[in-house]
Amino acid sequence: MSQVKIYGERLNLLPIREQLSDVIHSCVVDALQFPPNKRAHRFFCLEPEDFFRPATASDRYVILEFIMMEGRSIDTKKKFIHLLYERISTQLNLPVTDLEICILESPAHNWGFRGMTGDEITLNYNVNV
Template structure:
């Protein structure tokens, strides 16, 4: 299980939303070996007064939070982060300084979906990759 939250300024983020979602999903599918039909993205559009940015960032600055069940190796998580940097910069045109990524993991028993806890639900893909 994985969910992705993307934070950014409303106007610039809305303009790239669909393409960015496609790029993020391709990275998740490739790095985490997710089925292509498992996309859960949330775009959080912020007004300039609500989004304080570190110095040196442009209005294109985004934060990507990836919530997932624990179990992936360090190498797999680094692969995901590196694919995101590479593909977002190349395919969307964002500067590397404008992309921040955080992976947040929790045990399967902390998740609930399809009426069961994550440790009881049948998942049709591998977690330990």
């Protein structure tokens, strides 16, 4: 299970929302081996006064937060992060200084979906990659 939160300034994030979602999802499918029909993305389009950013970032600055069940190897997570930087910077022309990524993990028993906890349900993909 994984959910994605995408934060950015409204004026810059709205025009790229669909393409960014597609690029993120392609990385999730390729690096984390998710099924293609498994996408849970939420966009938080903020006003400039509500989104403080580092001095090294432009107004195109985006934060990606991935919330997922623990179980993936360090190598898999690093591959995922590098793939995100590569594809987003190339396909959306977003400098790497305008992108921050964080993976937050929790045990499967902390998740609830389809009426069960994550450690009780059978998934159609492997978390331990």
